[in-house]
Amino acid sequence: MKKMICALLIAALMLPVCALADEVVNVFNWEDYIDEAVLEQFEQETGIKVNYMRFTENEDMIISVESNPGAFDVVFPSEYMVERLFNRGELAEINFDNIPNFANIREDLKNPSYDPGNAHSVPYMWGTLGILYNTKLVDEADVQSWSVLWNPKYAGQVLMMDSLRDTMGIALIMADPENSMNCTDFTQLSAAKDLLIQQKQAGMVKAYGVDEFKDKMVAGEGALAVVYSGDAEYAIELNEDLAYAVPQEGSNIWVDSAVIPISAKNKENAEKFIDFLCRPDIAAANVQEIGYCSPNAAAIDLLGDEYQSNPVMNPSDEVIARCEYYHDLDETWLNIYTTLYSEVLSAKVN
């Protein structure tokens, strides 16, 4: 018995040591956002061990990155978070000599407004924010506007996204279609908050959540859900009654990019990993697994017509034209957004 305990103790103490021994890359990506076979392939080809970690919201991710310096080598923030990390001086400059496959990225996504000069980020996936709906329960005409989320016809059937920028952004557009989703006008923001509280108290919302809703929609537990385009594609493949729409008033177009934190311990491995993800066959495998749009032009060629004609995975130029990027808010406005959103979450349902 004593010997066994000793052995267990030694083994347990060895664990963290083992983790340090080999060449590693610590990757921090969104939940369900990669073909896991790709990670194994990377390990086999390069001999670098991938420690793969997951997050569900940009806001949680940045706190993890900042409060665990050195823990991550590659992180995948959305466009406005790239901006915030950069503004706070937390991004390392990427050595693009190590990323020859960057050439495969679509030209219109290079040198974006959130990373001028394109020195710190490599686009990984992109897409839109929209409404996933059940065609048996919802009129197609209704989902052409965000107002469907306030339509009493669907009371108690709406699954809202628990995400600060997305939810506030939608409400801002509802308050006034002229509003930007990056609005910094307190009167409009306040109106947006009131709309969300009204929506909640009128019993429109079934629940607030993030990724779990795609499975709920597949199972028929709700008529409408605010989702990202890739989650919509995933759900539509599993349940043919579902469809996806980007309302006419406009929406968010987002780009999740690979970045390297300044505190990264394995920068070169991180660059190898990013380059690997930009390889056409790898990017194509990821797209097929998770259903998001790839910014990788070579991968899209590989995927062929089926992909290019799919409006969910590959939004038309007309859709792109009515969407906008989120931009980072300064501390002051961020606090105002957070405070208003917190009031929505805490509002009582009668």
Place this chain on the structure above:
Amino acid sequence: MTDLQLPAWAPWAMGIGLAAFIGMVALSVRRNHGVKRSLFAAPYTLWMFIFTLLPCILIAYYAFTDANGHFTFNNFSSFWDSNYIMRENLRTVAGDEMAATVARGSVNVDTLVYSLWMAFLCTAVSLVLGYPAALFMADRKMRLGPTLVVLFIIPMWMNFLLRTIAWMSLLEDNGLINAFLQWIGIGKMQLMYNQQAVLLGMVYNFLPFMVFPIYTSLSKLDPKLAEAAQDLGCNEFRTLYKVTVPLSLPGVISGITMVFMPSVTTFFIPRVLGGGNTRMFGDLIESTFKTAGNWNLGSALSLIMMVLILISLSILRKADPNGEGGGIV
């Protein structure tokens, strides 16, 4: 926010504290010509100092400072008026007039009151369900006690998160209960994503903590007392009400404490079973730290929570001065 500012004297204070501690130990060893047995507690004392007392002091420290380490009451103002910082911010970006339109925000206080109310309900329901259960378990004629204790403990081995998630498959629109309701012809009901579902989840998780202490104090009771009461003409109900219940009060109080405390600060159940429609104080603390990244406000909220619990505990202790209730141990 990225780097927590502490005064320059903080490491010194810690060093001096540690040196004083080691000095005291050394002095005590000398005075007793050898290792005194009470010194066996020294490593433990040191451990508790570093990992329990120091963190508490840190919470208090962060609660009374701002992100730059300056002394402030703003975190408590923010607790009372959740719009406090927003108003200050608006003054700088939109002018005094706009700032004046912002009324007091009651998000934090309301959430706290709501959590206390939910915890109260959960405790009350657990007591009503748990007391008879404990009473029947302690019934000597049935000789079920020890077996039932084990049966009550076993469910707690299933991971707490998964046990809560399991309720989802029962309560969902297409879940088992609704399938049953439809089958008997009542039709589907919305069972999840409301306050009742959260309450159910809480009672489910905390009920054993109510049953154990009551059972312990009931099974310690001398059965002759009840017999004597009956000999003196009390009927069974009166015996229960006049003799058994008052004597099991320490157990009841201990049970109330053990259910009330975790209920106030629960933060997973409301999200899974309440679908984010109801937010409790635990969720608020968690999101202040993990999503908003505001260590200072989060510390203030934790401190308020701690003080509230200490106050309610000391009130309960008054009712049970000898601490006879005891826990599961």
Place this chain on the structure above:
Amino acid sequence: MKQFLKKCYLAIILIFLYVPIIVLIVQSFNAGKSRAKWEGLSLHWYQELFTNASIMNALWVTLSVAVVATIVATVLGTLAAIGIYSMKKRPQAFMMTVTNLPNTMPDIVSGVSLMLLYIFAKVERGYFTMVLAHITFDVPYVVLSVLPKLKQMNKHTYEAALDLGATPAYALTHVIIPECKQGIVTGALLAFTLSLDDFTISYFTTSPLVQNLSTLIYSATKLGISPVYYALSSLMFVVLLVLLLIVNHRTADNK
């Protein structure tokens, strides 16, 4: 009749406690992914469980943290209990207050305060910090289970041993520790169980790099949870149940 009603009541309460667990176990054998539909019996999720690297890793973290924390906490706590027992009244009362303090703090506050400590000390959070946190919440329980046994012990046994020529160390290992063995075992078991089931404190004291089962399940719930976790949980449940039966059987034999 009355007895029957009482038994019925207890049965209802037990059904309430066990239904979700039975549902979970049944669903772990469901061939499909959906919670709502039964798609046939299968061991698919059990197979997937053993090939899922992140779950296996988390299982290892959970078990090893629990083992290490239990051993350290038991040693530290037993020594502390002996120390506190032989203290004078005042320091003893103080130590008891300190010991009871973590019990009166809600989990979330303990977790948050430890997180602040690590950030303050600039310690990178991960496996090691999680072990420290687990030891911290385990120790008081060990102290509280050993102390009553010490109080039950005859005070003069230890002195008698010394009078008969035992060194204090010998008296400690051969007199005091055997006397409170039962309390030590209870404390260790309690510490192990608490450590195995802990979520809140682990959640605040580790980084996303080192996940134990609870934190892994927590992040999986945001995603819509896979039946692999049901399989895992059912398996652990059965293993613990068997262990308990074996332990019970052995103690029964000894008697």
